């Protein structure tokens with residue numbers, strides 16, 4: 001079978017990982033962006049953000065001539081390919097609802113290109129958009145700008161992406177499911193064939209449905225995972241009031257029940273990143289517009305807002321007034337294996353510590369440069385974990401990078417002014433640490 005020629009609009013996580021995923025399997029892929037700096041990097045084989053395994057696959061795809069990144073050339077991208085994945089960003093507005101300006105603009109550009117195209121083309125929305133967007137916003141724009149009819153002249157699908165940062169390629173290749181929301185059967189059939197060709201024989205289950213259901217599946221999935229996290233954090237907070245209780249053991253035992261499952265039950269400082277906070281807010285805002293309050297998700301958000309500040313309370317409980325105290329922060333990124341600082345839990349923690357007069361020193365294996373864009377020179381940045389904890393009055397573990405897991409009580413005792421460790425992600429053995437130094441952890445009863 002002749003391989004489908006693919007174009008991708010937007011080269012954020014979803015766009016670039018989709019482009020590199022297809023290109024690395026021999027598809028001819030054209031990406032298009034408005035950001036010339038990012039395009040230059042990509043064409044030189046350098047990803048514009050950190051993601052394990054991405055660089056090697058990107059380099060290979062560029063070298064093999066399977067991937068090219070264009071600047072402001074949506075028309076060219078559409079005219080030279082058979083299928084366009086639209087993966088432009090859908091940021092939050094101040095009221096939590098999503099801002100559709102990029103999806104509208106790119107749909108206009110695709111429509112104008114379709115006007116010049118004689119053959120059938122399939123447009124696939126991959127950006128996270130609230131239910132109704134593909135049908136009521138994207139389709140009318142495409143039809144108006146192209147003067148053509150959706151269903152006969154061009155096809156339209158909505159296919160959400162479920163990859164996680166830090167394991168984007170594993171998630172793409174071993175995804176649990178593919179969701180295809182289709183405007184009509186022909187559009188769905190083409191996308192179904194494309195995915196089956198990509199995954200060869202043992203691909204994931206493919207769920208075919210209408211456009212709005214596909215859009216909702218993405219929000220319902222992310223909001224459910226966020227709910228699991230806030231739920232276990234709520235139980236963690238309860239454990240702290242029950243002498244001897246430990247949320248890690250509660251969660252491990254709960255997770256063995258197949259109806260519950262063990263994943264996303266790690267108690268900690270709450271969820272951050274570019275998806276969960278934005279998607280939960282957007283679903284709440286969208287549902288409110290439809291006249292229904294998502295009370296459960298409002299509570300999920302409220303638990304998540306307060307959760308990071310728990311470690312600041314712990315610091316105060318142990319040290320009293322934080323004025324002039326030196327607090328070491330281990331980990332800045334919103335999770336390990338990424339340099340992404342979007343909605344990172346480190347930000348509200350550090351802001352609150354600074355407000356209380358503390359001096360903050362932080363270390364992260366790769367997110368320092370991105371953190372500097374946000375936190376500027378309000379804090380000190382250390383070149384290693386050991387340098388970070390030197391002379392500190394208290395250390396707070398915020399992001400569970402693997403390299404922190406090997407730190408021992410004696411390293412804290414040797415380097416800190418007073419050995420006090422607050423484990424915000426439950427990576428240290430409470431038994432080993434609390435015998436030798438002052439140790440406090442999320443979800444651990446006194």
Ligand code: UDX
Pocket residue numbers: 161162163164165166222225229263264265266267268269270271272273274275276334335
């Ligand atoms: C998420 C979804 O998992 C993915 O399917 C979707 O496509 C995009 O959003 P991502 O944001 O990359 O992926 O990271 P994820 O691993 O889901 O973690 C999100 C946040 O939840 C992180 O801040 C992480 O620290 C936190 N988390 C996760 C917990 O606090 N506890 C857990 O058990 C799991």
